[in-house]
Amino acid sequence: MKTIESDPGDFAGSREAPRAPAQKTERTAVRYLPAVIPVPLGLTTSFIVRDHSVLLVDTGNPGDETAILAAVKKAGISPDEVSLILVTHGHPNNYGSADALRELTGAPVAVHEADADAMRPGFDGLRLPARIIPRLIGLAGGRIAVPGFGGVEPDIVIRSPADLTAFGVRGRVLPTPGHTPGSVSVLVAGGTVIIGDLLSALFAGGRPRLPFRMDNPVAAHKSLRTLLAFGPERVYAAHGGPWPGAEVLRRLGNGR
Secondary structure (H helix, E strand, O other): OOOOOOOOOOEEOOOOOOOOOOOOOHHHOOOOOOEEEEEEEOOEEEEEEEOOOEEEEOOOOOOOHHHHHHHHHHOOOOHHHEEEEEOOOOOHHHHOOHHHHHHHHOOOEEEEHHHHHHHOOOEOOOOOOHHHHHHHHHHOOOOOOOOOEOOOOOOEEEOOOEEOHHHOOOEEEEEOOOOOOOOEEEEEOOOEEEOOOOOEOOOOOOOOEOOOOOOOHHHHHHHHHHHHOOOOOEEEOOOOOOEEHHHHHHHHOOOO
16 A cells, blocks of 8 residues: 655644554554454444554444444453544534543544534434335434434644544545545555545445435545555445455446
8 A cells, every 4th residue: 555645734723732642562563553443333334443542433423422432442442542533524423422432532533624614513413204214224223313413623623634643543544525525534554444435335235336425526536546546455434345445446446
């Protein structure tokens, strides 16, 4: 996987200095690659990236903090090892538990500046057409109701490709607009990419495809081509996957 050169001033507007990475131990020595641990949450998935410190990627809906924190502890991670909570884009099922997890871990919440305003007002509840509810109930294991909740004020605003080493994680945040203007993906050392909703398997038989909802389809195609150019070995998404990078390239290498 190709690497990206660091840009100065990757993160802006932080209300606190980045937390110092946890002290290296035998299990977090440099010879080990970061581990990506999916946390299924019904229709969506959050991710734990475990390295010298721990990155949480997306936070599900309100109340999902319980399942996410349980997964953190099951992995043998203390909540205070979490150094950053990254929201891939400003949709409610991606930032719904961000405030609660910030309180539980003490870690700052980061989002791209183009989606920060989407998180601030909060969400007034989930309303679905009756004709699609039966199918969604099956996909979500019976959970589809999402109540309204208050907004989230990010601690950190991302403006450009951002190096995560200051947070104890070998990886980078890369803007990948298209699904939303401020969508981002995470390039993790070792050939893994976490893409949020840039691809989705919903109603696609488990196969990767561009999502039904795109703010800018042209930008989404370009973002996908940019990520595939890094040659990822494994692709994680909020809705479906993971997929081998070669499969995504074979199916969507032309960005369609």
